[in-house]
Amino acid sequence: MRIMITGARGQVGRALQAALAGHELILTNRSELDVCQPQSVRAAIQDARPDLVIHSAAYTNVDDCARQPALAYRVNGLGTQNVALACRVAGAALLYISTNEVFSGDNPAGYDEWDVPRPINAYGRSKAAGEFYARSLLSRCYVVRTAWVFAAGGRNFIHAILARARRDGQVQVVTDEIGNPTFAADLAEAIARLIVTEQYGTYHLVNEGACSRWAFAAEILRQAGLSEAGNLPILSAQYQRASTPPRFGELRNNAAAALGITLRPWQEALADYLALAAS
Numbered sequence: 690m691r692i693m694i695t696g697a698r699g700q701v702g703r704a705l706q707a708a709l710a711g712h713e714l715i716l717t718n719r720s721e722l723d724v725c726q727p728q729s730v731r732a733a734i735q736d737a738r739p740d741l742v743i744h745s746a747a748y749t750n751v752d753d754c755a756r757q758p759a760l761a762y763r764v765n766g767l768g769t770q771n772v773a774l775a776c777r778v779a780g781a782a783l784l785y786i787s788t789n790e791v792f793s794g795d796n797p798a799g800y801d802e803w804d805v806p807r808p809i810n811a812y813g814r815s816k817a818a819g820e821f822y823a824r825s826l827l828s829r830c831y832v833v834r835t836a837w838v839f840a841a842g843g844r845n846f847i848h849a850i851l852a853r854a855r856r857d858g859q860v861q862v863v864t865d866e867i868g869n870p871t872f873a874a875d876l877a878e879a880i881a882r883l884i885v886t887e888q889y890g891t892y893h894l895v896n897e898g899a900c901s902r903w904a905f906a907a908e909i910l911r912q913a914g915l916s917e918a919g920n921l922p923i924l925s926a927q928y929q930r931a932s933t934p935p936r937f938g939e940l941r942n943n944a945a946a947a948l949g950i951t952l953r954p955w956q957e958a959l960a961d962y963l964a965l966a967a968s
């Protein structure tokens with residue numbers, strides 16, 4: 690398959706390059722292709738003639754999105770509209786990567802693929818707008834929601850916890866934010882399996898199991914051999930930040946599981962990530 694990837698230099702984009710190595714890949718980054726420029730997006734996709742575009746590029750700093758909601762909507766909402774319209778003209782299918790932050794997080798049971806998005810922050814609203822454009826402009830479209838992504842070489846939650854534990858001997862982490870830690874390599878492998886099915890629709894691809902940020906930090910410290918570092922539980926209300934994440938943001942995988950596509954438990958994925966990071 691001929692596959693174009695937007696945001697190819699990002700955490701997920703790099704993992705996709707590895708997982709899709711058997712396909713013909715066209716990689717694009719912001720410097721060559723700004724998704725906010727409709728004419729350039731249309732020309733790039735028409736010239737490349739991909740069978741599928743995996744739209745991974747996004748404005749991903751959730752706190753910056755809260756400070757600049759119009760820019761978040763422009764990149765994540767309208768940028769996806771540009772990509773979807775260009776796919777329609779070029780006859781390409783689309784896989785749009787979305788987020789658990791499209792949900793409000795007020796349901797302790799978490800979220801299934803059929804639950805109705807109700808975002809509570811600017812990032813979530815902009816990504817939900819992207820979902821709307823992708824689905825309404827294309828019939829051959831996958832929407833893949835994921836969460837709490839970590840990738841080798843990325844500056845992510847694991848990186849931040851380890852750096853702070855080594856520097857200060859302790860970390861303070863919130864107990865009242867729940868999600869699914871997800872290894873970018875596992876997500877990319879699952880996407881590689883999904884795209885050959887042509888079962889267009891909405892999917893939740895996350896590593897198996899959910900936990901609080903605090904429990905995630907505890908496991909990171911344990912597996913990294915830093916259990917002696919303090920892991921002080923705090924509440925979100927005690928942690929000043931611009932964006933408000935969904936409190937109960939667990940995603941449940943029903944739709945991909947029905948196709949036989951499941952991801953391993955996040956603790957196993959974390960062990961592989963730490964081994965890679967150490968090598």
Ligand SMILES: NC(=O)c1ccc[n+]([C@@H]2O[C@H](COP(=O)([O-])OP(=O)(O)OC[C@H]3O[C@@H](n4cnc5c(N)ncnc54)[C@H](OP(=O)(O)O)[C@@H]3O)[C@@H](O)[C@H]2O)c1
Nearest residue numbers: 696699700701719723724745746747749788835836837838
């Ligand atoms: N990371 C997570 O925890 C997480 C969770 C749920 C869903 N997701 C979704 O997963 C996807 C990939 O995330 P990620 O973690 O790989 O993010 P990332 O590492 O921040 O990569 C995003 C990429 O998008 C590019 N980009 C930003 N604005 C652009 C624009 N206007 N035009 C073209 N490219 C642009 C960035 O380029 P520059 O580096 O040049 O800015 C970057 O390479 C995103 O759609 C995100 O919303 C991520």
